[in-house]
Amino acid sequence: MPINKIINKYEECKKAFSLSCQSNCLTSIFEELFELTYGYLKTCTKMPLKSLVAGKEYFSFKNDAKFSRSINSQLFCDNKLLIDEFFKNALNNTIPNQSAHDITVACYTIAISFCATIDLLKKGDQKTPGTYFEYFIGHLYGKHFGLEPQNQLEVLNLDMKSKLPTDLIFDYGDKKPKFHIPVKTSTRERVVQVWAHQRVLDGVYGTGRFLGLLSCLSETKLDHKKLEVVEICLPDQWRIYQLFIAQLQRIYYLDIPNRYAELNNVYPKIHVKEFGEFFHELTDLTS
Amino acid sequence: MPINKIINKYEECKKAFSLSCQSNCLTSIFEELFELTYGYLKTCTKMPLKSLVAGKEYFSFKNDAKFSRSINSQLFCDNKLLIDEFFKNALNNTIPNQSAHDITVACYTIAISFCATIDLLKKGDQKTPGTYFEYFIGHLYGKHFGLEPQNQLEVLNLDMKSKLPTDLIFDYGDKKPKFHIPVKTSTRERVVQVWAHQRVLDGVYGTGRFLGLLSCLSETKLDHKKLEVVEICLPDQWRIYQLFIAQLQRIYYLDIPNRYAELNNVYPKIHVKEFGEFFHELTDLTS
Numbered sequence: 001m002p003i004n005k006i007i008n009k010y011e012e013c014k015k016a017f018s019l020s021c022q023s024n025c026l027t028s029i030f031e032e033l034f035e036l037t038y039g040y041l042k043t044c045t046k047m048p049l050k051s052l053v054a055g056k057e058y059f060s061f062k063n064d065a066k067f068s069r070s071i072n073s074q075l076f077c078d079n080k081l082l083i084d085e086f087f088k089n090a091l092n093n094t095i096p097n098q099s100a101h102d103i104t105v106a107c108y109t110i111a112i113s114f115c116a117t118i119d120l121l122k123k124g125d126q127k128t129p130g131t132y133f134e135y136f137i138g139h140l141y142g143k144h145f146g147l148e149p150q151n152q153l154e155v156l157n158l159d160m161k162s163k164l165p166t167d168l169i170f171d172y173g174d175k176k177p178k179f180h181i182p183v184k185t186s187t188r189e190r191v192v193q194v195w196a197h198q199r200v201l202d203g204v205y206g207t208g209r210f211l212g213l214l215s216c217l218s219e220t221k222l223d224h225k226k227l228e229v230v231e232i233c234l235p236d237q238w239r240i241y242q243l244f245i246a247q248l249q250r251i252y253y254l255d256i257p258n259r260y261a262e263l264n265n266v267y268p269k270i271h272v273k274e275f276g277e278f279f280h281e282l283t284d285l286t287s
Numbered sequence: 288m289p290i291n292k293i294i295n296k297y298e299e300c301k302k303a304f305s306l307s308c309q310s311n312c313l314t315s316i317f318e319e320l321f322e323l324t325y326g327y328l329k330t331c332t333k334m335p336l337k338s339l340v341a342g343k344e345y346f347s348f349k350n351d352a353k354f355s356r357s358i359n360s361q362l363f364c365d366n367k368l369l370i371d372e373f374f375k376n377a378l379n380n381t382i383p384n385q386s387a388h389d390i391t392v393a394c395y396t397i398a399i400s401f402c403a404t405i406d407l408l409k410k411g412d413q414k415t416p417g418t419y420f421e422y423f424i425g426h427l428y429g430k431h432f433g434l435e436p437q438n439q440l441e442v443l444n445l446d447m448k449s450k451l452p453t454d455l456i457f458d459y460g461d462k463k464p465k466f467h468i469p470v471k472t473s474t475r476e477r478v479v480q481v482w483a484h485q486r487v488l489d490g491v492y493g494t495g496r497f498l499g500l501l502s503c504l505s506e507t508k509l510d511h512k513k514l515e516v517v518e519i520c521l522p523d524q525w526r527i528y529q530l531f532i533a534q535l536q537r538i539y540y541l542d543i544p545n546r547y548a549e550l551n552n553v554y555p556k557i558h559v560k561e562f563g564e565f566f567h568e569l570t571d572l573t574s
Contacts, residue, residue, distance in 0.1 A: 199532050200532060
């Protein structure tokens with residue numbers, strides 16, 4: 001059964017990540033997981049969806065029983081060489097050798113292949129795709145930073161000593177940049193948490209000490225009856241959070257929602273970019 | 288079937304609330320819902336639970352198929368006169384005629400009767416108890432304020448004009464107190480949203496314009512295998528949120544968690560009180 005093989009490999013991935021988020025062994029596991037899930041999807045049929053998102057087309061993979069989440073046709077890559085190249089670069093720590101867009105396409109194809117396969121082969125499992133995505137994105141950040149992440153920070157403040165649980169934190173050390181990296185497949189109404197956590201970090205450690213890089217897959221929603229795809233976006237609320245709660249440095253998407261892309265054009269800007277850009281701009285972010 | 292009667296009455300409640308949160312008609316619907324659910328629970332058996340919460344005892348109602356969420360024995364009231372008195376006061380707008388603790392006991396019994404009945408008669412329905420609880424608490428605030436709530440606020444800020452969706456907002460008008468009232472059956476890890484929304488209100492309208500009154504049922508968690516009850520509390524995180532995100536004026540519970548009650552004793556204090564206190568301290572809150 002393909003699902004057992006995939007779940008066993010996924011369990012291997014969890015174990016490897018807990019030992020080190022940046023090991024080559026983990027890169028190989030992600031590549032094997034990709035081969036398994038991409039291979040499985042090749043046995044399924046593509047079902048076109050009605051996209052209500054301007055300029056984007058979506059389809060869904062279908063097996064005898066179900067169909068998967070929506071997949072962006074322009075980002076799902078049929079050229080396997082591009083993805084092989086990406087994994088080779090990941091192993092050699094040379095991810096920026098590919099263009100930002102090629103990196104994004106490779107990551108989108110890898111991540112959505114896993115998520116779509118779980119949609120098709122497991123019943124009502126929302127958690128596995130979300131956790132997989134955190135590991136995958138955490139792995140790539142870890143490789144590029146050359147650092148292991150922390151999941152909690154010590155708060156030392158007068159009479160208070162406690163642990164603050166956080167999303168991924170990467171810390172270059174004393175007087176060096178630190179990164180606060182929440183990873184979500186989609187944000188929806190809970191996204192205010194991300195700004196609130198950034199606010200706490202700014203308050204406890206000082207503004208500017210932690211650069212917030214929110215990292216997401218997409219914001220599409222598939223109506224299972226009408227087979228229509230929409231993007232759920234709340235740009236006005238994001239502007240309010242960015243003005244009144246805290247500042248996030250970047251918001252990276254694998255499939256950038258149109259209405260969030262527009263936030264790059266209104267002042268004060270929120271920088272919403274495709275994920276691959278990170279590997280080309282890390283130096284700028286910390287300069 | 289009792290469940291059909293209850294669901295029909297609940298639908299009536301939703302409609303009545305959308306017309307006016309403070310009508311006597313709505314009070315009567317809550318009383319009828321209470322009679323139906325309390326009456327149903329009388330036909331069930333009480334199953335004792337193992338309480339790991341110091342000083343508190345819990346039980347669960349049981350029918351042929353299932354058992355309900357945990358219920359605090361000291362707060363669940365067998366003296367129906369106390370609850371009849373509460374409803375009479377609610378109709379007459381004289382809720383403060385009862386002591387803060389009696390009000391709390393009445394409200395706990397009313398709310399938990401509905402929630403436990405839904406646990407027993409509907410499958411996997413988390414939403415109905417949560418929404419019911421918002422209506423019930425919203426109704427009592429509305430009655431006592433003599434105001435209808437808003438669910439969104441206009442943000443007018445330089446070039447930005449947008450609607451901010453919020454929890455219940457009660458507004459006495461220009462240069463008068465305004466209240467921001469999030470209502471939750473339990474808070475768990477999502478509670479940071481409440482402080483974040485308070486922060487946005489403080490930022491947009493100015494600190495102190497909106498008094499935040501978080502209103503909750505309890506924080507108990509029942510282990511369905513071991514039949515053990517615990518309270519899930521994160522007091523250190525609450526202190527961090529209160530210090531670094533925004534200030535909530537009160538946190539009201541029907542069943543106050545022990546570890547949150549202790550926050551009344553450490554400086555800077557977070558005021559965690561039983562819900563009935565509100566009806567005796569509204570004047571103090573706004574003076």
